[in-house]
Amino acid sequence: MTLTLISIGLADERDLSLRALEEARSCDALYAELYTTVLDTDVDRLAAAIGKPVKPLPRSAYEESSDALLREAETAKVGVLIGGDALSATTHVSLLIEAKKRGIPTRVIHGSSALTAVAETGLSLYKLGRTVTLPLPEKGPPDTVLRTLGENREHGLHTLVLLDLDTESGDYLTINRAIEALLDAERSEAFGVDTLTVGVARLGWENPDIVAGSPGDLLDHDFDGPPHALVVPGRLHFLEVEALKVIGGCPPEALEGWVPRGEVAVLIVRYGESCRRAVEKLEYAELPSEVSREEVKTLIEHAVRYLEDAEHYAEERRATALASVSYAEGILDALRLLGLVEFEW
Amino acid sequence: MTLTLISIGLADERDLSLRALEEARSCDALYAELYTTVLDTDVDRLAAAIGKPVKPLPRSAYEESSDALLREAETAKVGVLIGGDALSATTHVSLLIEAKKRGIPTRVIHGSSALTAVAETGLSLYKLGRTVTLPLPEKGPPDTVLRTLGENREHGLHTLVLLDLDTESGDYLTINRAIEALLDAERSEAFGVDTLTVGVARLGWENPDIVAGSPGDLLDHDFDGPPHALVVPGRLHFLEVEALKVIGGCPPEALEGWVPRGEVAVLIVRYGESCRRAVEKLEYAELPSEVSREEVKTLIEHAVRYLEDAEHYAEERRATALASVSYAEGILDALRLLGLVEFEW
Numbered sequence: 001m002t003l004t005l006i007s008i009g010l011a012d013e014r015d016l017s018l019r020a021l022e023e024a025r026s027c028d029a030l031y032a033e034l035y036t037t038v039l040d041t042d043v044d045r046l047a048a049a050i051g052k053p054v055k056p057l058p059r060s061a062y063e064e065s066s067d068a069l070l071r072e073a074e075t076a077k078v079g080v081l082i083g084g085d086a087l088s089a090t091t092h093v094s095l096l097i098e099a100k101k102r103g104i105p106t107r108v109i110h111g112s113s114a115l116t117a118v119a120e121t122g123l124s125l126y127k128l129g130r131t132v133t134l135p136l137p138e139k140g141p142p143d144t145v146l147r148t149l150g151e152n153r154e155h156g157l158h159t160l161v162l163l164d165l166d167t168e169s170g171d172y173l174t175i176n177r178a179i180e181a182l183l184d185a186e187r188s189e190a191f192g193v194d195t196l197t198v199g200v201a202r203l204g205w206e207n208p209d210i211v212a213g214s215p216g217d218l219l220d221h222d223f224d225g226p227p228h229a230l231v232v233p234g235r236l237h238f239l240e241v242e243a244l245k246v247i248g249g250c251p252p253e254a255l256e257g258w259v260p261r262g263e264v265a266v267l268i269v270r271y272g273e274s275c276r277r278a279v280e281k282l283e284y285a286e287l288p289s290e291v292s293r294e295e296v297k298t299l300i301e302h303a304v305r306y307l308e309d310a311e312h313y314a315e316e317r318r319a320t321a322l323a324s325v326s327y328a329e330g331i332l333d334a335l336r337l338l339g340l341v342e343f344e345w
Numbered sequence: 346m347t348l349t350l351i352s353i354g355l356a357d358e359r360d361l362s363l364r365a366l367e368e369a370r371s372c373d374a375l376y377a378e379l380y381t382t383v384l385d386t387d388v389d390r391l392a393a394a395i396g397k398p399v400k401p402l403p404r405s406a407y408e409e410s411s412d413a414l415l416r417e418a419e420t421a422k423v424g425v426l427i428g429g430d431a432l433s434a435t436t437h438v439s440l441l442i443e444a445k446k447r448g449i450p451t452r453v454i455h456g457s458s459a460l461t462a463v464a465e466t467g468l469s470l471y472k473l474g475r476t477v478t479l480p481l482p483e484k485g486p487p488d489t490v491l492r493t494l495g496e497n498r499e500h501g502l503h504t505l506v507l508l509d510l511d512t513e514s515g516d517y518l519t520i521n522r523a524i525e526a527l528l529d530a531e532r533s534e535a536f537g538v539d540t541l542t543v544g545v546a547r548l549g550w551e552n553p554d555i556v557a558g559s560p561g562d563l564l565d566h567d568f569d570g571p572p573h574a575l576v577v578p579g580r581l582h583f584l585e586v587e588a589l590k591v592i593g594g595c596p597p598e599a600l601e602g603w604v605p606r607g608e609v610a611v612l613i614v615r616y617g618e619s620c621r622r623a624v625e626k627l628e629y630a631e632l633p634s635e636v637s638r639e640e641v642k643t644l645i646e647h648a649v650r651y652l653e654d655a656e657h658y659a660e661e662r663r664a665t666a667l668a669s670v671s672y673a674e675g676i677l678d679a680l681r682l683l684g685l686v687e688f689e690w
Contacts, residue, residue, distance in 0.1 A: 009362055010455055019359040085457060087464035090584065097467065097591050110355055110462045110549045112430060112455035115470055119432035120453050122442065125460055130502055131471040155496050157475055204455045239435065246442050263664040290633030291683065299682055319608040319667065326668040330675015337644055
């Protein structure tokens, strides 16, 4: 018959859309998958809102015996209620693919999601880069989060950092625990005490909370219960700056210290400056009789042209700029290593 | 009193959540902003679903006289119904900020959005990079879209390309028109005839359509009415590849031709190869008496070490790799330009 993935939305059964309710009511069997998101509801409240029984789908059953679910969907209308927007987690995409492979008609009813609700911070959704989940400490180090923060910053993009939870044990990361874990990694180029950060709690719930500031500012704030998430902004439009102040109460100091430059941009500036210094300070060595001062001068000018290119392209064509400045560095270093000029890096 | 932004969701009044309905019913005045998204509804149908009159908000009124709206919200409960998830467009964030500045309590009721519904393609939302809107031809060239495609690809991220519409004239971009505009720009490094592309139409509606393939494959397909959007995938997980085949009917050829390498990665390979060729083919020139063959050889070995670094770091530390290979190129070129070695790039 059919498999329908029905989004519950952000908080509770009242986030179900009329379409979701209608679809759920038309199902022969309803299951709820309640382990990937923190919701303010349970199967009984969902069942009451829909007016049909809803069976909880335990995590293991969902991942290992989705086969049973799909077999049921071969002969009945099966609906699976999922927190947030249904396909945000990869697991549910697998279920959809598997159903399609078995020739079972599928449908997805969409709902509200933290991935777009985060726009309540005033940060543009269009500028979100890769999204990551910070794992609970026992599940591993924050390496992927830190790498992603660096990569998104490289392109001036915001990073949404979702915080891990273990619905079985009831353990979950708070904004405070997450900030401490990120600071403890001591990778200040990715996340340090000056990194502008936005803490968001319970987006779409009755009592959402949004605070922007330095990690220290956020540590001083009590965000109350889950779900929590972090957003680390990239380059900011003036409207986003205003939003962080007005909506998130961001102190001006936290904004001033914020330089969202990525590694390529940092290297262009660093190498460019050291090449400029080298060109200014270099002195011609005693030249071999066959090498003219003119030749060396021409080569230095050649390097300087590449430096100028790098400065010109630094904003719009960063890859070209980094290649140019590094090439210039190579030219200058060859002259130095051959003993034709003297300078120190 | 209050200003509440109420998300309509993806398609029509049935995408309103129970929370949205409840909130709308409690408002003293309701407006609908229907010009930023294509919806399959109108003020009358919204009014019927809510059971209260809904006034359309003309575009000019919304942008220029939001002042009137906010003044009304000072003394009454005002609700503004907005397609998709309410804060996806910057305009609505401005309204929220302005209300907060005037001390008007605000609230946002979230709803379904194309930005997460696009997960129905099977592509991971977590790997979405910057999102862009392709403008209607009379509004300008596709430069920003092309630059964004290149940048996202650089980090292996997917790009959601929203397609512009003009609700006043009724003109809108289709997947076909968008693909033609992107191909016409002749910037194949960003979007060319081999670029793996996914066309999505009417996500969250009763009859969504998802097709993955080459631009040519998509041009051959009739996607029917709006709203349309494009997704250009970045690096793909095997589960995403499977999804594109099973959900989007992607032909294997379209996947084989797909190399989601960004500019930095391309430059590392290109420069690395030309340096390797140079080192292999170079011949020592007749050296000045004061320059020993040993010195030149040492410098070539120095360059080769940087080349090896670049190859080593090519995947994980692309910026360092590009800087290394370009530095090596500078060293080799200095030797060539000084007439100490002979080779051609």
